[in-house]
Amino acid sequence: MEKIAVIGFGCAGFRAVQAIRKAGCDAVIDVYSDTDIPPYNPMLTTYYVKGAIPYEALFPFGSLEKIIREMDIHFHAEKPVTDLDPAGKILRFADGSQERYDKILTSTGASAVMPPLPGIDLPGVFKMRTAQDAVQLKGMLEKGEIKSALVIGASWVGIKVVEDMVAYGVPCTLVDGAKWMFYVAAFEETAKRAQADLEAKGVQVACEQMLSHIEREENGQLTAVMQNGRRFTAATIATDCRTTGP
Numbered sequence: 395m396e397k398i399a400v401i402g403f404g405c406a407g408f409r410a411v412q413a414i415r416k417a418g419c420d421a422v423i424d425v426y427s428d429t430d431i432p433p434y435n436p437m438l439t440t441y442y443v444k445g446a447i448p449y450e451a452l453f454p455f456g457s458l459e460k461i462i463r464e465m466d467i468h469f470h471a472e473k474p475v476t477d478l479d480p481a482g483k484i485l486r487f488a489d490g491s492q493e494r495y496d497k498i499l500t501s502t503g504a505s506a507v508m509p510p511l512p513g514i515d516l517p518g519v520f521k522m523r524t525a526q527d528a529v530q531l532k533g534m535l536e537k538g539e540i541k542s543a544l545v546i547g548a549s550w551v552g553i554k555v556v557e558d559m560v561a562y563g564v565p566c567t568l569v570d571g572a573k574w575m576f577y578v579a580a581f582e583e584t585a586k587r588a589q590a591d592l593e594a595k596g597v598q599v600a601c602e603q604m605l606s607h608i609e610r611e612e613n614g615q616l617t618a619v620m621q622n623g624r625r626f627t628a629a630t631i632a633t634d635c636r637t638t639g640p
C-alpha cells in the first residue's frame with residue numbers, strides 16, 4: 395500500500411492529513427513529530443501563561459489518541475527527521491533509523507530566530523514559540539521565580555509576554571531597536587497610545603535600543619547591553635524573536 399510521510403504535526407500538518415483523508419485516500423500515513431504532544435496553536439501560548447485559557451485549550455483538535463483513531467494515522471512521537479533522500483525516497487531520523495515513503499509532505503512550520511549575539515543562550519534568557527516554552531515560563535511565574543523581566547522586541551509576541559509579566563505583577567521593561575513599538579504594523583501615533591497604556595500599567599518602554607549582547611552578573615542578574623551602551627538589568631530576559639521557516 396502507498397505510504398505517505400508527513401513531517402511535523404502542527405496545524406498545517408493536521409489540516410493536510412485531514413484533507414488527504416477527506417479526499418478518500420486510504421494510503422498509510424506516517425506522521426513524524428519531534429514532540430509527543432497533539433497539534434497545537436502556538437498563538438495561544440501567551441494566553442495560557444497568564445491563565446486566560448487552560449492547557450487543554452492549546453490543542454484545538456483534541457487528544458492524540460482521538461486524532462490517531464479518527465484519522466487512521468501512524469504517529470511517530472519524538473522522531474525528528476534529520477535527513478531526506480528524495481531519489482531513494484528515504485527519511486532518516488535523529489536516532490539513526492530510516493523509513494521509506496512514496497509521497498511526502500513537509501509541514502515543519504517555523505522556528506524562533508535567536509539573534510546570534512553573545513549571551514543569548516545564558517540561563518534565564520527565554521524565547522516564546524512552543525507549548526514547552528509556555529509551560530516553562532508559566533511554571534517559573536507561578537513559583538515566583540521571576541523577580542523582574544526585560545522583554546526585547548516590542549511587537550506582537552513581545553507585547554503578549556509583557557502582558558504575562560504584568561498579570562503576575564513582575565516589574566517589566568520592554569525595549570525595541572525601532573523608533574516606536576509595532577514599527578512595522580502601526581503608525582507612530584497609534585504606537586504612542588499603546589506605549590502610554592503599557593506605561594500606565596507600570597511597564598517601562600524604551601525604543602531605539604538595539605541589543606549588543608547579554609552579560610550575567612555575579613549575583614545571577616542578567617544585563618542586556620545595547621549598541622548605544624545603555625544597560626538594562628533584569629532577572630529574566632525574554633526575546634520576541636522573529637520566526638522563520640525551515
Ligand SMILES: Cc1cc2nc3c(=O)[nH]c(=O)nc-3n(C[C@H](O)[C@H](O)[C@H](O)COP(=O)(O)OP(=O)(O)OC[C@H]3O[C@@H](n4cnc5c(N)ncnc54)[C@H](O)[C@@H]3O)c2cc1C
Nearest residue numbers: 402403404405406426427428436437474475502503504523
Ligand atoms: C506567541 C505566538 C503568537 C502568534 N500569533 C499569531 C497570530 O495572532 N496570528 C497568526 O496568524 N499567527 C500567529 N502565530 C504564528 C502561528 O502560530 C504559526 O504561523 C503556525 O503555528 C504555523 O503552523 P504550522 O503547522 O505551519 O507550524 P508549527 O505550528 O510550527 O508546527 C510544525 C511542527 O513541526 C515540528 N517539527 C519541526 N521540525 C521537525 C522535524 N525535523 N521532524 C519532525 N517534526 C518537526 C515542530 O515541532 C512543530 O510541532 C503566532 C506564533 C506565536 C509563537
